[in-house]
Amino acid sequence: MKDDAEKPVILDDPGRLKALSHPLRRRILHRLRAHGPATSTTLGEVLGANTGTTSYHLRQLEKYGFIEEIPERSAGRERWWRRTEGPRDLRMPVPETLAPEDRPVLAEMLRLGHAEDMELLGRLPEAYERDRAWAMLSRGFTHMTEKGLTEFFEAYIHLLQQHGHGSDGAPAGARPVHIRLFTVPADED
Numbered sequence: 001m002k003d004d005a006e007k008p009v010i011l012d013d014p015g016r017l018k019a020l021s022h023p024l025r026r027r028i029l030h031r032l033r034a035h036g037p038a039t040s041t042t043l044g045e046v047l048g049a050n051t052g053t054t055s056y057h058l059r060q061l062e063k064y065g066f067i068e069e070i071p072e073r074s075a076g077r078e079r080w081w082r083r084t085e086g087p088r089d090l091r092m093p094v095p096e097t098l099a100p101e102d103r104p105v106l107a108e109m110l111r112l113g114h115a116e117d118m119e120l121l122g123r124l125p126e127a128y129e130r131d132r133a134w135a136m137l138s139r140g141f142t143h144m145t146e147k148g149l150t151e152f153f154e155a156y157i158h159l160l161q162q163h164g165h166g167s168d169g170a171p172a173g174a175r176p177v178h179i180r181l182f183t184v185p186a187d188e189d
Helices: 014-019 023-035 040-047 051-063 100-130 146-163
Strands: 067-069 080-083
Touching: 014 051, 014 100, 023 040, 023 051, 023 067, 023 080, 023 100, 040 051, 051 067
Parallel strands: none
Antiparallel strands: 067 080
16 A cells, blocks of 8 residues: 555646657657666667657656656666656646647647547457456446545545556566546536
8 A cells, every 4th residue: 555645746837748748759658657668779669760759759758857867777878768756647737727829739638648548448349358357447327516526536546546556666467557537527418
């Protein structure tokens, strides 16, 4: 069991938001989260990008604190990178809190996240058939107040923090797992 729940970090800094709104940077972060440290060369090979491109995007992610170099593994031109132990509970800002010129970046980030979630959802039937112990799903329906929904969401995040592990502190047998929670008002269907 983990100690205190991690405080959410609102991505209201336009630079940080922009850093996460690039598709290749998102794929780099996912790769580092799921598979651990890598170099720009190994990332480029896996992600289909050249080393110069991955190096540029790695530097942008480093600039905004999402990744860090591993000095003890780096030698010469070969630099090893890992995700930082930064916050795992990153949340989108309310659009009205951003300057009007920064709102398109938020919209792009939401669009990319939606596309990623739809791709994951498309993989669910096969994963459920193939690897039942790791592909789980539940669908529910209830009536909630706005306050109740907020409390449910916060309890859900707390459960993720309580039972989840970073790649460095994961116990034997742990695997990286995508987890999504979707709530939408049903009376707007």
